[in-house]
Amino acid sequence: EVQLVQSGAEVKKPGESLKISCKDSGYSFNSNFIAWVRQMPGKGLEYMGVIYPGDSNIRYSPSFQGQVTISADKSISTAYLQWSSLKASDTAMYYCAREYYGRLDWWGQGTLVTVSS
């Protein structure tokens, strides 16, 4: 069974950097796509981008291109989402999920990121 376990909640100041993680405890990390989804407080789901850890191929949604960096470390079956300079508007819940042609069938529990001065 696939299980995606995300890192814990973060509280950061504007301008700080951050890297959150999503560990796949299953056996097929390298052959699955892992997507990241943002949910701002009280708002809907937004697709940020996806990585195929097998070859590190990454695709970003236009709204998030240049704003975040998606990466993965195959050796520890972990995907990452990182920011170099956080803004207050980055405050949101971030989910990772296994993706197959848009189908997000296994989800992490979410990582709440709060950016406040």
Next chain:
Amino acid sequence: QSALTQPPSASGSPGQSVTISCTGTSSDIGGYNYVSWYQQHPGKAPKLMIYEVNKRPSGVPDRFSASKSGNTASLTVSGLQAEDEADYYCNSYGGHNNPVVFGGGTKLTVL
């Protein structure tokens, strides 16, 4: 790429049926049979309810059904139950060069 269009709210009484629409374009919903639907209860991660237009994952009640016509997909919840009250989101694959796109979400209220 624009979000898919869903009604912000829908409602029905217990036992009734309700249908939620999700409208896209020929570049997403109309071009691929890769439409999915998700249920999200407050404070919880989304849960996949429908994939590839009308397929249910194991464990999803058959009260949940879905279809697609042209650029519009629809989710129908039959025999409404109190636990069906949640937010519902659609999404669609848009091809290799287009990212996946979500609908804005529909809040389903069981009256």
